[in-house]
Amino acid sequence: MTNEQNVQATGRIMASKCGAVSFRNNVGGAWSGRKVGTLKNGDTVIRKARWIEFGLVKGSGDTIGWKSVTITPDMVGQKVAQFLSLEYKTDDGRARPDQVNWHNVVHAAGGLSGFARCDDDVRRIISGEKVDP
Secondary structure: OOHHHHHHHHHHHHHHHEEEEEEOOOEEEEEEEEEEOOOOOOEEEEEEEEEEEEEOOOOOOOEEEEEEEOOOHHOOOOOOEEEEEEEOOOOOOOOOOHHHHHHHHHHHHHOOEEEEEHHHHHHHHHHHHHHHO
């Protein structure tokens, strides 16, 4: 595992301990179609290939999910799910502009979003603090 994978693995456990639900959000793309063979150089031949994209959007967090929140007076007892987006970074990891933009948009809309380099960052983000890169 890379250092970022370690930060993410412990961060996901911490998010769960803080009452949040989070899921891995792999963002990217790949070719899909019917595999018809493999060339001698190892390349795969795909027939009727089509490009597919997965994950939310470029820049979205490594994990997404929610934290359940109980609403006060007029909605007593009802719960809502507050959106959560966590981007995990190592101590020297840098945030890309699209990641910073995503973080700012989620936070401005009332969601929980931040850049987590340690378990304490995860706790702070889930408690509502904006943790910038």
